[in-house]
Amino acid sequence: MENTETVKATKSARKPNAAFMKALTPSAELAAVIGATPVARTEAVKLMWDYIKANNLQNPANKRNIMADAKLNKVFGKEEITMFELTGLLGKHLS
Helix, strand or coil: CCCHHHHHHHCCCCCCCHHHHCCECECHHHHHHHCCCCECHHHHHHHHHHHHHHCCCECCCCCCEEECCHHHHHHHCCCEEECCCHHHHHHCCEC
């Protein structure tokens, strides 16, 4: 049985998936929220959460729900979504 330190030392470093690192251009609706610069999908999600938290758009009764303001309504297409729908809706606005 090997020592855990030896096992950790022999494992190679985890490499990020290239698909996550690819810079994608946001649609005009999404660019109004996160900016027009091409970003990776993971960065777009982070920027969306920054916007949501800065504008206090989480439903106070259920923090998993995001209430859309005028800008987000154009991206989401509805007044309120769950946090689990966020990445799927963002994917439609990144190319």
